[in-house]
Amino acid sequence: MSTKEERERIELLQGTLDLLILRTLVRGPAHGHAIAKAIEFNSDEVLQVEQGSLYPALHRLIKRGWIAVEEGTSENNRRAKFYRLTTKGRKQLKVETSKWDKLAGAIARILRPAE
Amino acid sequence: MGRGKRMLEELDADIREHIERETQDNIERGMSPEEARYAAMRKFGNVMRVKEETREVWCSTWLDELWQDLRFGLRMLRKSPAFAAIAVLTLALGIGTNTAIFSVVDAVLLRPLPYNDPSRLVWATEHFGFGPSTVVSADFPAWKERNHVFEQIGASGGTGGANLTGAGEPTRVTVNNVTTGFFSMLGVEPIVGRAFLPSEGKKGQEHVALLNEDLWRSRFGADTRIVSKAIQLDGTTHTVVGVMPASLRYPRADVWTPLALDDEIFSPHSPRWMMLAVIGRLKPRMEMRQAQSDLQLLTQAMNKQYPPQASRFREHVAVEVISLHEVLVHNVRSLLMILLGATGFVLLIACANVSNLLLSRGVARGREIAVRVALGAGRLRLVRQLLTEGLLLVVIGALLGSVTGLWATKILKELIPAGLPADMHLDQRIFAFSAVISAVALLIFGLVPAFIASRTDVNETLKEGGVHLSAISGTHRLRGLMAAGEIALSLILLIGAGLLSRSFLRLMEVPLGFDPNHLLIATVARPLTVDFNSQLHAAFFRDSLQRIRSLPGVTQAALTERYPLGPFRNATRIVHVQGAEDFRPMQPVSVTAISPDYFHLIGVRLLSGRTFSEGDVADTQRVAVLNQRLAHMIFGDRNALGQHIGFGPPPAPWSEIVGIVADMREDAIEREPAPELFVPYTQHPSFVMSLMLRADSNPEALASAVRSAVASVDKNQPVSEIMTMDEVLANSVAPRRFRALLLGLFAALALLLAAIGIYGVIAYSCSLRTCEFGIRIALGADRTDILKLVIRQGFGLTVIGLGAGIAGAIGLTRYLSSLLYEVKPTDPLTFVAVSLILSAVALVACYIPARRVAEVDPMVALSTNRSGPQ
Numbered sequence: 001m002s003t004k005e006e007r008e009r010i011e012l013l014q015g016t017l018d019l020l021i022l023r024t025l026v027r028g029p030a031h032g033h034a035i036a037k038a039i040e041f042n043s044d045e046v047l048q049v050e051q052g053s054l055y056p057a058l059h060r061l062i063k064r065g066w067i068a069v070e071e072g073t074s075e076n077n078r079r080a081k082f083y084r085l086t087t088k089g090r091k092q093l094k095v096e097t098s099k100w101d102k103l104a105g106a107i108a109r110i111l112r113p114a115e
Numbered sequence: 116m117g118r119g120k121r122m123l124e125e126l127d128a129d130i131r132e133h134i135e136r137e138t139q140d141n142i143e144r145g146m147s148p149e150e151a152r153y154a155a156m157r158k159f160g161n162v163m164r165v166k167e168e169t170r171e172v173w174c175s176t177w178l179d180e181l182w183q184d185l186r187f188g189l190r191m192l193r194k195s196p197a198f199a200a201i202a203v204l205t206l207a208l209g210i211g212t213n214t215a216i217f218s219v220v221d222a223v224l225l226r227p228l229p230y231n232d233p234s235r236l237v238w239a240t241e242h243f244g245f246g247p248s249t250v251v252s253a254d255f256p257a258w259k260e261r262n263h264v265f266e267q268i269g270a271s272g273g274t275g276g277a278n279l280t281g282a283g284e285p286t287r288v289t290v291n292n293v294t295t296g297f298f299s300m301l302g303v304e305p306i307v308g309r310a311f312l313p314s315e316g317k318k319g320q321e322h323v324a325l326l327n328e329d330l331w332r333s334r335f336g337a338d339t340r341i342v343s344k345a346i347q348l349d350g351t352t353h354t355v356v357g358v359m360p361a362s363l364r365y366p367r368a369d370v371w372t373p374l375a376l377d378d379e380i381f382s383p384h385s386p387r388w389m390m391l392a393v394i395g396r397l398k399p400r401m402e403m404r405q406a407q408s409d410l411q412l413l414t415q416a417m418n419k420q421y422p423p424q425a426s427r428f429r430e431h432v433a434v435e436v437i438s439l440h441e442v443l444v445h446n447v448r449s450l451l452m453i454l455l456g457a458t459g460f461v462l463l464i465a466c467a468n469v470s471n472l473l474l475s476r477g478v479a480r481g482r483e484i485a486v487r488v489a490l491g492a493g494r495l496r497l498v499r500q501l502l503t504e505g506l507l508l509v510v511i512g513a514l515l516g517s518v519t520g521l522w523a524t525k526i527l528k529e530l531i532p533a534g535l536p537a538d539m540h541l542d543q544r545i546f547a548f549s550a551v552i553s554a555v556a557l558l559i560f561g562l563v564p565a566f567i568a569s570r571t572d573v574n575e576t577l578k579e580g581g582v583h584l585s586a587i588s589g590t591h592r593l594r595g596l597m598a599a600g601e602i603a604l605s606l607i608l609l610i611g612a613g614l615l616s617r618s619f620l621r622l623m624e625v626p627l628g629f630d631p632n633h634l635l636i637a638t639v640a641r642p643l644t645v646d647f648n649s650q651l652h653a654a655f656f657r658d659s660l661q662r663i664r665s666l667p668g669v670t671q672a673a674l675t676e677r678y679p680l681g682p683f684r685n686a687t688r689i690v691h692v693q694g695a696e697d698f699r700p701m702q703p704v705s706v707t708a709i710s711p712d713y714f715h716l717i718g719v720r721l722l723s724g725r726t727f728s729e730g731d732v733a734d735t736q737r738v739a740v741l742n743q744r745l746a747h748m749i750f751g752d753r754n755a756l757g758q759h760i761g762f763g764p765p766p767a768p769w770s771e772i773v774g775i776v777a778d779m780r781e782d783a784i785e786r787e788p789a790p791e792l793f794v795p796y797t798q799h800p801s802f803v804m805s806l807m808l809r810a811d812s813n814p815e816a817l818a819s820a821v822r823s824a825v826a827s828v829d830k831n832q833p834v835s836e837i838m839t840m841d842e843v844l845a846n847s848v849a850p851r852r853f854r855a856l857l858l859g860l861f862a863a864l865a866l867l868l869a870a871i872g873i874y875g876v877i878a879y880s881c882s883l884r885t886c887e888f889g890i891r892i893a894l895g896a897d898r899t900d901i902l903k904l905v906i907r908q909g910f911g912l913t914v915i916g917l918g919a920g921i922a923g924a925i926g927l928t929r930y931l932s933s934l935l936y937e938v939k940p941t942d943p944l945t946f947v948a949v950s951l952i953l954s955a956v957a958l959v960a961c962y963i964p965a966r967r968v969a970e971v972d973p974m975v976a977l978s979t980n981r982s983g984p985q
Contacts, residue, residue, distance in 0.1 A: 033132070
């Protein structure tokens with residue numbers, strides 16, 4: 001079923017999607033589709049986001065109060081739901097980012113101990 | 116949740132929007148609309164799952180998972196209904212018996228008395244080194260006037276009786292005298308009318324009465340206009356002032372009248388004193404110890420006021436103050452604790468059984484659990500799943516158990532002492548208790564197997580085809596130990612029940628000393644009127660006796676002041692011996708007035724001399740008959756006949772001893788015969804006598820004839836009580852029989868559960884070893900060898916259980932000793948017999964699965980690769 005290209009993409013670790021969404025929203029409010037596109041684009045299409053999985057994540061973040069939702073109109077004048085980072089979310093992003101850095105560093109050290 | 120609800124409502128629209136944008140993008144990249152839409156859908160993923168997961172975000176996950184577990188648990192239970200039924204019934208038995216006994220314990224021991232601020236109510240009494248504990252009426256005024264410890268203090272006389280006439284059929288009612296402030300001290304208000312006024316506690320004013328609600332309803336049709344009406348008690352007019360609620364059970368009576376405190380009986384120089392029960396309400400923060408020493412000083416100070424001849428019994432007087440609640444429940448406390456312990460054992464056995472069942476299933480479900488672990492289920496989640504299944508069992512069991520338990524409380528009402536104002540309530544306390552023991556049960560039986568099962572090693576289990584051998588051997592030892600523990604606990608209960616039953620049987624074998632067959636006893640109490648004339652009473656009883664004798668069906672009839680095993684109505688007297696004035700008898704002696712043929716009627720043997728005759732009347736020489744014990748106590752081996760004795764307040768005339776009769780059990784079957792003295796009723800008339808007759812067939816059928824015979828002598832004379840001797844005997848052993856039955860019932864439950872337990876363990880181990888046994892048989896093993904192998908395993912467990920049980924029983928049965936009769940708490944016969952019974956039951960429980968597995972066809976056995984019983 002899967003093509004070679006798809007196999008080279010990396011499946012997202014649990015919880016990582018939350019981090020990516022928060023990171024994406026730092027640049028300003030965005031609607032769901034735009035967030036998905038941005039994640040894909042910014043990772044040079046390495047990260048494969050099954051776009052649907054965005055929605056549980058968005059709802060989870062809203063429930064935790066890290067992002068908020070507001071009605072607005074999109075670039076082509078269509079009704080759209082915009083997600084916006086809250087102050088709490090901004091703080092959380094910092095925490096999560098530093099955690100991620102630590103984790104990534106640790107894994108990197110294990111994988112390449114000689115370097 | 117409102118925010119989440121709105122978000123979820125818009126989710127469909129959001130998803131549609133999203134997919135449209137993606138489709139649009141794809142079209143812009145040059146795809147055909149159809150292609151573009153398909154690609155967008157694929158990229159989005161499974162819409163249903165997305166929606167599901169999004170919804171889950173907003174649901175409370177804890178409750179959600181619990182719900183999942185519950186549904187799964189129900190499904191699992193439905194899949195194995197036999198397991199579910201046994202487990203639920205077992206738990207229902209355990210929880211039900213505990214709830215039932217607890218509801219009694221709660222009503223009797225835990226709930227405060229239904230009086231105002233009951234913790235300050237105390238009971239005060241004097242001890243004189245002999246006789247009953249009571250307060251001599253002459254001490255009461257000092258207690259009342261000069262104490263420093265009570266806010267209020269009240270007294271009640273012993274409950275007596277009176278003939279109630281002038282309100283329909285004459286009837287006998289119980290009457291109690293109380294000081295006027297007694298009920299207000301308890302804090303109990305009349306439901307109709309008023310309580311006694313202080314002025315009614317004076318001589319001449321005391322002819323007022325409070326009715327018990329029960330009497331008021333049954334006799335006066337609950338008519339509130341009864342207040343200020345007159346009733347006749349023993350021919351004296353009393354004005355009814357009010358009605359007390361039936362819930363007031365202390366002091367017990369149908370009618371209460373005031374105690375006149377200026378009566379002669381309250382003087383130290385009175386020729387007779389009254390025995391009082393004294394209740395006081397302590398001042399706030401006053402301790403019982405202080406009250407006791409205060410009253411002790413007052414009582415000692417009173418000693419000087421008494422005439423010198425009283426000094427002998429006054430010198431060692433000791434006052435005791437105990438809480439009223441304690442006095443009322445004292446008799447049943449240890450019994451209730453024993454029963455609570457017994458039901459606790461039943462619950463433990465039930466838990467061990469269910470635990471065993473769950474363990475079997477846990478191991479049997481090894482494969483399922485392993486698969487779930489392999490699929491990523493967390494261990495904690497698994498433990499929770501197994502616990503939830505346990506929770507389901509326990510909840511259903513508890514509901515079932517509480518219902519049956521509450522039904523059982525109807526039978527257990529007998530455990531509540533008659534004088535205790537307590538009723539069993541089914542309220543949140545009982546349900547809370549039920550819930551707590553259910554939770555404890557769940558922890559005991561649920562956690563261990565859940566934990567063990569969740570430690571399943573995935574790889575091993577899947578490789579072994581569902582059976583993980585190390586897990587089995589580990590749990591197997593535990594299961595064996597639990598079965599042995601069940602045997603031990605049930606052995607302890609069985610031994611307890613065995614000891615009580617044996618006591619009961621010993622009691623039934625006791626020679627009574629009289630012939631109880633076909634006897635009817637009708638007790639008649641003459642009114643204690645002002646113009647009391649004892650000779651008139653004697654004449655009344657003589658006439659009644661004559662009429663009863665001539666009734667058809669009556670073979671013999673006689674009169675006695677007191678009948679065997681009946682209430683203690685007669686006097687006790689200190690006996691003096693003429694010519695041996697220095698002789699000091701040890702104890703007061705029961706003196707019973709009888710008619711001449713009483714001994715003949717009741718079948719007491721005359722040992723020497725003669726019984727009374729019609730010639731022994733008021734104006735002839737006073738005569739007395741002694742029982743053997745009294746004769747021996749006074750005269751030893753010397754001849755008692757012809758000696759003269761005196762009894763009663765001086766100057767008592769001497770009575771000649773004309774006969775000695777054999778002893779009989781008068782006080783209680785379990786009580787050794789006491790020294791007794793009999794006198795002719797014509798010389799010592801009494802106003803309460805029992806007419807006793809022996810019928811040629813069913814004595815009960817004569818009851819109404821006896822009533823009318825009495826009424827034909829005096830139409831205002833009710834019969835207080837009419838009973839056959841069989842009933843008297845049954846009543847006298849009823850508490851003992853009830854206790855033995857109750858403990859026997861619990862022990863039988865325990866035995867049943869333990870048998871199921873050991874059966875379960877052996878059957879399970881057999882099913883695991885089916886394959887092994889198949890090989891053995893195929894290799895030529897005898898089937899009886901297999902049978903022996905299995906039974907040996909079960910017998911090993913039984914022996915361990917018996918050993919532990921006997922050790923436990925030796926430690927515990929001494930708490931039963933106060934309930935035993937002529938049986939030692941370590942009675943070897945009971946221990947051996949019960950152990951044998953239990954072993955036999957255990958052997959049968961092992962034999963059934965053993966035989967089944969020994970008969971297995973090796974071909975079938977070898978082809979099964981099953982994980983265990985389902």
